[in-house]
Amino acid sequence: MSDQEAAELVDPAVAIKEKCSQTKECAALLEKFNACNDRVASKSATTETCVEEQTDFLHCVDHCLAPQLFKHLK
Structure with a gap:
């Protein structure tokens, strides 16, 4: 594999994870996670x-x- 081929490789998981995190189910869980983080960060x-x-x-x-x-995957 040449350097140019290596530079052109893109991990499809990155884009798929982004789409998945925006689904209704996952977005609701992310909101709960962020609320928890905010709650924990607000306490000393x-x-x-x-x-x-x-x-x-x-x-x-x-x-x-x-x-x-x-x-x-191939």
């Missing part, structure tokens, strides 16, 4: 983390991404 001392919200959002995106991504 808290034991709350947003791991559950982040995991839910990433799971949604991965679930949407997987069937679409495998179409691009």
Whole structure:
């Protein structure tokens, strides 16, 4: 593979993830995650983390991404 070919390679997962994160289901989970982050950031001392919200959002995106991504593999 030449340098030019390597430079032209584009990871299809990036665009698909972006589209998936904007679906109704995933966007709602992203909103919950962002609200959690804002809530945690507004407190000076808290034991709350947003791991559950982040995991839910990433799971949604991965679930949407997987069937679409495998179409691009050779």
